[in-house]
Amino acid sequence: MAKIVGKYKMESSENFDEFMKALGVGLVMRKMGNAATPTVEITEEDGTYSMKTITTFKTTEIKFKLGEEFEETTADGRNVKSTITIEGNKMTHKQTGDKKKEEKDSVITREFTDTELIAECKVDDIVCKRVYKRLD
Numbered sequence: 001m002a003k004i005v006g007k008y009k010m011e012s013s014e015n016f017d018e019f020m021k022a023l024g025v026g027l028v029m030r031k032m033g034n035a036a037t038p039t040v041e042i043t044e045e046d047g048t049y050s051m052k053t054i055t056t057f058k059t060t061e062i063k064f065k066l067g068e069e070f071e072e073t074t075a076d077g078r079n080v081k082s083t084i085t086i087e088g089n090k091m092t093h094k095q096t097g098d099k100k101k102e103e104k105d106s107v108i109t110r111e112f113t114d115t116e117l118i119a120e121c122k123v124d125d126i127v128c129k130r131v132y133k134r135l136d
Contacts, residue, residue, distance in 0.1 A: 002089045002112040008040045008132035011116075019121050019128035023104055025076045032057050033076070040117065040132060049084070078103055089113070 036055035097103025
């Protein structure tokens, strides 16, 4: 099994603008999101994971235990309920939007290899692929 804990730098991104648009992200925030080249740092201590996403615009961090629902404020400011699980080399991150605000649900599947992290982001029928290179 590939190591999940580590530091990753984004190398490529496909369809991210369409993904953000489907989530209802505004034009200015989408332009910033598309311009960013995030670094993701994943750590784990005593069963609690931390995933920090660092860009020149903003740094976000979530802390979670596998399989336990938690409140998350996404980088674009949505408040969602998230649950993250790991099966083999894949981490599945389910984000449930606030139905009262008509927010959409999304799923981010992160596949880990020895050299990279491949993130597939889905909302409705829109799929975005982002590839990160392992730095450590």
